[in-house]
Amino acid sequence: MAKILIVEDEIPINELIKRNLQSVGHECISVFDGEEALNEISKKNIDLILLDIMLPKIDGYDVFQQTCGVPTIFLTARNGLTDKVQGLKLGADDYIVKPFEMLELLARVEAVLRRTKKVSDSFELDGLHVDFPSRQVYLDGDLIECTPKEFDLLEVMINNRNIALSRDKLLDLVWGYDFIGDSRTVDNHIQKLRSKFRLEDRIKTVYKLGYRLEV
């Protein structure tokens, strides 16, 4: 997957981000101040930088000037120096306001990596090959027809693999609206995914909650 540099001086946050990115398959390097950050940027092929603005030694603003075009997502405090940051946001690939939800961060990381082509545009698991740009799915090399909803759901499951996702969460992420009343819509689409893409053993049901894609 991608090599991601996490520049964040609060150790618990840094480690939490690291754990989550690693769990979806990325390689992570944690640094805790701007000096270390510039060090890593110069010597390694970093694919993406998560950059806190408030940093010891050299602040995020100055680090950003020297990233030489490496894609960057800013992590900004709720009411930080918004005026200064505002300008930066234009140059950055994305920014996210703390405190943020981890699922949101993961989604943005994937989006930037895909946009900047630093991540393979596809996903492999067992004999399954999912190609995101073309929205096509192959099983053992054979193209499997895939409806829009099926693909959207599959994509969300892949981007949030190893996380228990409630039905409500899935409705939010895939259907995009708050669902009223109870229906078996999610269940039925999950069922489609399982049988169509041979994911019976990979998509676990989390009883009374929802589903989880295990890789």
Add this chain to the structure above:
Amino acid sequence: MAKILIVEDEIPINELIKRNLQSVGHECISVFDGEEALNEISKKNIDLILLDIMLPKIDGYDVFQQTCGVPTIFLTARNGLTDKVQGLKLGADDYIVKPFEMLELLARVEAVLRRTKKVSDSFELDGLHVDFPSRQVYLDGDLIECTPKEFDLLEVMINNRNIALSRDKLLDLVWGYDFIGDSRTVDNHIQKLRSKFRLEDRIKTVYKLGYRLEV
């Protein structure tokens, strides 16, 4: 765990909160007026602030303006300056009305910390590893199947570790207020936890009351 700043001028209340938060593993700093509060905020990496509104020297309202986005829970008197406070509530992560129940405060603290990702998403004890996002439990590295009630109860016990929890309290926290039935239900589920997760020595029974998870 997390570093929590308690800003409360009534010494007994301040100390009570401190004792309880420490017993579940948090690091606490007690201050008794707004001036001290700003001092601590500026020099240390505070993860969460519990902020009384009525304070000597500088009041909670003014302190909040300078927290630089550190998550904050307000402690408001029932008939405080509700008009002024009302506005604050929008910016705060949560608020709780005095007099409050300690368990309620603990629950809100955990909720905010998890929401703002200042607390780890997993819990370790002896060979037991509990992963909250995936809702999976490992014992000596092996995945142990876990029912919803088992996981919910385990989570509550972990979040309120070192605190004696009555059966009624557990029924409230895990089953929900509207549960009608035998309180032996709790006993049976505790038994499951003990045998399944090798917690025989960790979950103590508090005679005539309930149970306590000791770490």
Add this chain to the structure above:
DNA sequence: ACAGATCGTTACAATTCTATGACATGAACA
């Protein structure tokens, strides 16, 4: 307007969970 595809809903079967009761064991107290 028609044919074909997609998708939300429903119904029923299969599965999983859990509250409960019965009995055994243990703690408190006189």
Add this chain to the structure above:
DNA sequence: TGTTCATGTCATAGAATTGTAACGATCTGT
């Protein structure tokens, strides 16, 4: 030590949840 009440332990019936298939409404392209 004996009595009483509280808790540990286990099995099971019934409730709750999910799997599965089929249906009809809606949409799309012709």
